[in-house]
Amino acid sequence: MVSTETQAEIEEYLGRVPSWIDALPESAADHSWAIVRDLQLGETELERREKALVALGAAAAIQCPYCIRFHREEAKIDGVTDDELSEAIGVASGVRYFSTVLHGAEVDLEAFESETQEIADHVRDQQAAAPSDD
Structure with missing residues (x-):
């Protein structure tokens, strides 16, 4: 489960927290979202x-x-x-x-x-x- 802060951020980006987030170990959940947010959804070179x-x-x-x-x-x-x-x-x-x-x-x-x-x-x-x- 992601932290409350991360949950709110995901809901803002995606409208809901996807169920696959629950499959992540708690110790990696916030970090895993950060990878999606910063690399895939964020502004980068691509x-x-x-x-x-x-x-x-x-x-x-x-x-x-x-x-x-x-x-x-x-x-x-x-x-x-x-x-x-x-x-x-x-x-x-x-x-x-x-x-x-x-x-x-x-x-x-x-x-x-x-x-x-x-x-x-x-x-x-x-x-x-x-x-x-x-």
Whole structure:
């Protein structure tokens, strides 16, 4: 159970205290809310819609129906379209797919890191050489 102060804060943000808060050990409840408040709901380097899309992609990848439901609704509140939701899930599925390929094939991590750096350098060079839209 969260403290009385935290309970009031959650109710102000969300309109109610979600039932999953009760599943947290008392020693972690206030802290857990602070993580949601400060990182997910607070103003950070990422816009709220970006964070909602990242969260939805992660939720889809770990196949969590609770998180999928919450973050899908969160994204919609922040103006994310159905097409953007589908794309975020598609990107997450691609990451999971290729992670399975890389792990299953036991691709050498050091070689992969080196290749990735070469690719990133090439793309940056291509972008620098591209005509400007100015």
